[in-house]
Amino acid sequence: MAESPAAKDNKFPPQIPFIIGNEACERFSFYGMRNILTMFLIQYLLLNEVPDPALRTAQGKSLMHTFMAGVYFFPLIGGYLADRFWGKYRTILWLSVVYCIGHGLLAVFENNATGFYTGLALIAVGSGGIKPCVAAMAGDQFNESNSHLVKKLFAIFYWTINFGSFFASLFIPLLLKNFGPSVAFGIPGVLMFIATIIFWAGRRHYVVVPPTGANPHSFLKVVFSALKNRGKPGHWLDGARAQHPEEAVEGAKAVFRVSGLMLPFVPFFWMLFDQKASTWVVQAASMDLNVLGFEFQPSQMQFVNPMLVMLLIPLLTGVVYPLSQRAGWELTPLRRMPLGLVFGAVSFIIAGFFQVAMEGGTVLNISWQILPYVVLTLGEILMSTTGLEFAYTQAPRQMKGTIQSVWLVTNTLANVAVAIAAALNVFSGSGQFFFYAGMALVAAVGMALVARRYVVRDYYQTSATQASGEAAAPGITAKSA
Structure with a gap:
């Protein structure tokens, strides 16, 4: 039985x-x-x-x-x-x-x-x-x-x-x-x-779960093998096929494919987003901190972001995305991410105009910062939650950790760039807001153009885990953006 x-x-x-x-x-x-x-x-x-x-x-x-x-x-x-x-x-x-x-x-x-x-x-x-x-x-x-x-x-x-x-x-x-x-x-x-x-x-x-030990077919080992055997016809990573299985070589190709979409553009979003804990706090310190009789601290306005995240994610996933699909213009991941960059840029433009007004002598209440926070949080949901999931689906199982590393590196690069720019004090006042917004808008255009040529390859398991405990061979679906 x-x-x-x-x-x-x-x-x-x-x-x-x-x-x-x-x-x-x-x-x-x-x-x-x-x-x-x-x-x-x-x-x-x-x-x-x-x-x-x-x-x-x-x-x-x-x-x-x-x-x-x-x-x-x-x-x-x-x-x-x-x-x-x-x-x-x-x-x-x-x-x-x-x-x-x-x-x-x-x-x-x-x-x-x-x-x-x-x-x-x-x-x-x-x-x-x-x-x-x-x-x-x-x-x-x-x-x-x-x-x-x-x-x-x-x-x-x-x-x-x-x-x-x-x-x-x-x-x-x-x-x-x-x-x-x-x-x-x-x-x-x-x-x-x-x-x-x-x-x-x-x-x-x-x-x-015990550690796995060294992986003989890791991303770096595939790359090094390909470099040693360069000069062969076809894709330059095909030279690694003599030492590594097909899945590892194709996985390495996927890492480069996703990196070409992520690394040149995503850092420009994090340059904006992480400044809510620095540049926006400094701006808040120059504002009227009294809201309905309560004196806010400049750092406190950061509470708006997590509050909005909890409210807006259900709205976007449950209402906006389905409506856009029914309207005939689906907000695919490759459309959401450049749009996230645009929202990030717009949030900095709004904050920049606030700074211009204050430099002209106008006293603004700290509650005005809620507006750019709303726009920035929309950008975060479009870029961050979408991008992490998208990157995860674009590589086979054994390369998913490497893809997550690529995603984290985008944030590291962004913060290093902002740290250097701040140390050099190249821009101050309203100029810094418009500078970062301009870079993000250029990155949004670039990402949208690259995304148009990107062929989505979703990696998934074609069957359940086998009784022996070994994973079944992954399947791939390919479709244009």
Whole structure:
């Protein structure tokens, strides 16, 4: 008698609350310290070191974006360590301890630049290092009986991230004003310590997938093999076929194909987006901070972004995208991403006109910033949520990690560029807003032109996992943009 299919289990595995609790506390801790970082650097740490206000503002912005570049670089290291050597559980636990030490240094060395910067470096290592591991480990906890709950899990993850960001943006700036840097940086540190304890407390329940060790057919090994055998007819990567299977070579081609679309253009969006924690905060500090009798802190306006994300994603996915499809102009991923760049540019143009008005003597209320925040958040949803999913579908299974690395590199490159531009203090005042908006508009046109020639290749599994545990051969669908 044939065995019946495994019954579906509609309950989350009991270890999932440990991972969700860890994520909620960790995200609060990160956004809590990140969102006050620019104002702390300008108003506290650099106050005596850099007397000139304009230079101090420029240096504060540069340091913040240098830190963010590290946050988006170290996932490459953390993911590599988890996959090859330590496994996800040990990588998360050990780097969380590093993360906690970094928070502690921020709270202790509020008046010591060397100690404070060391703390920032450790947070970049810890936060960045665990970034690719937590969500992946959550996915590891599911099996055939409850795999249908994975999408719900990641929806909870996304809301948890924005939930933590929302409350951190509201409350931590008030702590900085009323209690000073030690408390303002100390509370996020306490939350990170709690996050680590919660994660450790679930250690006996986790499904732990061991590290895979070295991959003989990794992206870099395929590329090196192709370079050694260059000169053969056909695609230059075809020279690697003697040492690597067809799937690995085609996967490497997919990485270059996606990189050609992402790397030249996506960084220009992140140049805009991450300045909401620097340039927009500095602008807010020059505005009337009183809203209906409540005095806002400049860093607090960042709460608008996660709030809007939670509201606008259902609106776009449930209403706008279906309506555009029925109207005969479907908002495909290759249309959404350039459009996201346009929205980002428009948000900076709006903020630039606000700056022009203030430079002319007009006093604007901080509530005016809600308008560019709405436009920027629309751009984020069109670019970020779309781009990450699109990149994931465009490479076969064994190259998906490399594609995620490409996506993270776009953010690293963006923050490095902004850090350099801020350090050089090339643009100030309203000019910087229009400069970045102009670059984003040029990038949007370029991306749209490249996207028109891009042939979408969606990689998927053609059948369920085989009984032996080996994955079935991937299938590919190809269609023009």
